[in-house]
Amino acid sequence: MTTRAPAHPVGVGGQTLKVVRLKHPGRWIASAVALVLAAMLVNTLITNKNFQWDVVAKYFTSKSVLSGLGRTLELTALAMLIGIVLGVVLALMRLSGSPVLKSIAGLYVWVFRGTPLLVQLILLYNISALYPKLSLGIPFGPEFVSGNVNTIITPYVVALAALALNEAAFMSEIIRGGILSVEPGQVEAAQALGMRRNRITRRVVLPQAMRFIIPPTGNQVISMLKATSLVSVIALPELLYSTQVIYTRTYQTIPLLIVATLWYLIVTSVLMVGQGFLERRYSRGSRSSGATIQGPTMLRRLTGLNWRSARTAVADPPPLTPEGRSR
Amino acid sequence: MTSTSPSTTGTAAPVVEAVGVHKSFGSLEVLRGIDMQVAEGEVVCIIGPSGSGKSTFLRCINHLERINAGLLSVHGQLVGHRLVGEKLYELKDKDICTRRAEIGMVFQQFNLFPHMTVLQNIIEAPVGVKGENKKVVTARAMELLGRVGLADKRNAYPRHLSGGQQQRVAIARALAMQPRLMLFDEPTSALDPEMVGEVLAVMKDLAREGMTMVVVTHEMGFAREVADRVVFMDEGRIAEQGTPHELMSNPTHPRTRAFLDSVL
Ligand SMILES: Nc1ncnc2c1ncn2[C@@H]1O[C@H](COP(=O)(O)OP(=O)(O)O)[C@@H](O)[C@H]1O
Ligand SMILES: [Mg+2]
Numbered sequence: 318m319t320t321r322a323p324a325h326p327v328g329v330g331g332q333t334l335k336v337v338r339l340k341h342p343g344r345w346i347a348s349a350v351a352l353v354l355a356a357m358l359v360n361t362l363i364t365n366k367n368f369q370w371d372v373v374a375k376y377f378t379s380k381s382v383l384s385g386l387g388r389t390l391e392l393t394a395l396a397m398l399i400g401i402v403l404g405v406v407l408a409l410m411r412l413s414g415s416p417v418l419k420s421i422a423g424l425y426v427w428v429f430r431g432t433p434l435l436v437q438l439i440l441l442y443n444i445s446a447l448y449p450k451l452s453l454g455i456p457f458g459p460e461f462v463s464g465n466v467n468t469i470i471t472p473y474v475v476a477l478a479a480l481a482l483n484e485a486a487f488m489s490e491i492i493r494g495g496i497l498s499v500e501p502g503q504v505e506a507a508q509a510l511g512m513r514r515n516r517i518t519r520r521v522v523l524p525q526a527m528r529f530i531i532p533p534t535g536n537q538v539i540s541m542l543k544a545t546s547l548v549s550v551i552a553l554p555e556l557l558y559s560t561q562v563i564y565t566r567t568y569q570t571i572p573l574l575i576v577a578t579l580w581y582l583i584v585t586s587v588l589m590v591g592q593g594f595l596e597r598r599y600s601r602g603s604r605s606s607g608a609t610i611q612g613p614t615m616l617r618r619l620t621g622l623n624w625r626s627a628r629t630a631v632a633d634p635p636p637l638t639p640e641g642r643s644r
Numbered sequence: 645m646t647s648t649s650p651s652t653t654g655t656a657a658p659v660v661e662a663v664g665v666h667k668s669f670g671s672l673e674v675l676r677g678i679d680m681q682v683a684e685g686e687v688v689c690i691i692g693p694s695g696s697g698k699s700t701f702l703r704c705i706n707h708l709e710r711i712n713a714g715l716l717s718v719h720g721q722l723v724g725h726r727l728v729g730e731k732l733y734e735l736k737d738k739d740i741c742t743r744r745a746e747i748g749m750v751f752q753q754f755n756l757f758p759h760m761t762v763l764q765n766i767i768e769a770p771v772g773v774k775g776e777n778k779k780v781v782t783a784r785a786m787e788l789l790g791r792v793g794l795a796d797k798r799n800a801y802p803r804h805l806s807g808g809q810q811q812r813v814a815i816a817r818a819l820a821m822q823p824r825l826m827l828f829d830e831p832t833s834a835l836d837p838e839m840v841g842e843v844l845a846v847m848k849d850l851a852r853e854g855m856t857m858v859v860v861t862h863e864m865g866f867a868r869e870v871a872d873r874v875v876f877m878d879e880g881r882i883a884e885q886g887t888p889h890e891l892m893s894n895p896t897h898p899r900t901r902a903f904l905d906s907v908l
Binding site for chain 1: 737738742744745747748756757759768769772814818
């Protein structure tokens with residue numbers, strides 16, 4: 318695959334021969350076309366007055382946008398947290414010996430993965446039509462406290478619940494997959510040492526499963542950040558909705574959407590860097606070779622730019638493999 | 645069909661006592677009535693063709709598998725059950741673990757914990773299961789590492805060790821629990837030939853020190869030198885057993901003869 322020229326000219330019978338490198342005219346033409354298009358894009362960004370960069374600058378750090386950003390971050394963090402906790406519970410249910418627990422968890426995952434998040438959100442938002450009154454009590458028995466659903470279930474609660482419940486379904490699959498990737502011999506060795514079930518899960522299985530759980534969870538956080546924009550449909554002032562509130566008043570639609578776009582891009586970039594860091598940390602002890610892993614640099618990570626790879630076909634680091642399986 | 649084991653010396657209760665042990669996986673009957681006694685300090689080697697149930701029997705001894713019929717006890721206590729009057733009560737997870745902690749087991753694939761260093765692998769169970777003082781256990785771990793010749797590897801991760809070194813760490817890890825019985829399931833079968841010797845040397849030392857050992861192995865040299873008794877298993881039964889000399893130089897069962905011809 319490598320097209321790198323040999324360090325020294327190839328010699329045959331004392332005679333030195335010149336190596337003519339293979340030309341890639343198609344690649345050059347495509348690169349030229351792409352460069353022209355990119356230049357056109359930069360040009361229009363600068364010259365097209367309709368982008369209104371001054372408006373972008375004015376609102377970029379305005380109070381309502383920043384509070385919207387804060388709410389977006391808060392929703393992302395809380396929904397992920399609840400989603401992960403619920404996901405662990407669902408994963409353990411699916412891996413348990415009880416057919417009842419197994420099928421309930423399976424049903425949950427099926428429903429929440431099989432329907433759009435937007436539909437779940439709107440359905441939950443209208444739950445008061447289904448259950449106008451909410452009460453706390455013994456199932457099928459007496460009630461202790463009860464209240465109107467619309468006073469308890471605010472848009473914020475609906476948003477958080479919808480995002481978290483949906484996330485739990487995806488996280489449970491990720492966690493289950495991670496647990497199943499740990500070699501059965503590991504559990505047996507721990508059992509043979511007299512370790513109890515909880516301790517085996519905590520000390521042996523989960524730390525090893527982490528290597529399989531962390532990278533996709535990083536993706537989930539990034540998806541979650543973007544998915545929070547959906548809750549703008551129930552008028553919850555997160556990042557997107559706070560910019561919408563402004564542009565419905567000022568009609569500066571494009572610049573305000575650019576404000577939101579730039580903020581999303583900044584936060585996802587930070588998250589991607591953090592994800593790379595975690596991935597490297599959790600691959601400790603998992604490589605069959607002693608070599609340290611050269612993670613892609615921040616810029617390469619974010620943009621996919623990799624100057625050397627075009628010429629020398631530097632392969633991406635191979636996917637993580639569990640110890641022993643790579644042998 | 646099953647020859648009786650040589651009677652155990654004195655009045656001491658056998659360390660392992662199996663009477664008519666049966667084990668099935670679904671419709672597959674893997675153990676079809678195993679009778680065996682292992683006395684204190686005895687080294688018993690189990691040989692036999694692949695699939696004859698050797699691993700399964702070993703795993704039954706520390707209750708990694710549940711037996712379907714028969715009686716199996718270690719140190720006079722039933723494995724996995726408690727006998728009260730005429731009834732057998734299944735043990736709780738906690739009690740099973742307490743009994744397992746007294747039995748060391750070494751696997752063909754080493755099964756070291758890859759996310760822990762050598763030292764962490766060894767002290768994990770004594771500290772976490774028996775609640776021993778970490779300093780005391782660390783000192784013991786270092787002494788054990790010295791005995792298996794790996795004192796300088798205490799901070800290495802298993803992936804940096806050769807197969808033979810990993811298996812020696814696995815033996816040290818089992819010994820750190822101060823077991824009264826050691827089970828070995830083909831401990832050298834996954835090793836490159838040049839590493840077999842170093843692991844067998846550690847096991848010979850252990851046998852010389854009087855450890856009670858049940859070893860599934862195809863290393864006939866080891867069996868001849870160390871074993872007090874060799875048991876030949878075939879199709880879930882003990883076909884024949886005796887001293888290494890009896891069994892190897894004069895096998896009575898045709899299957900034993902065929903098997904020995906194939907491994908010697
Ligand atoms: N967990 C299991 N489920 C189903 N079959 C099994 C299981 N463990 C072992 N067996 C079967 O039991 C038989 C004996 O296996 P084993 O005890 O590993 O034999 P050996 O160690 O003598 O080679 C084999 O046929 C094997 O396929
Ligand atoms: Mg086996």
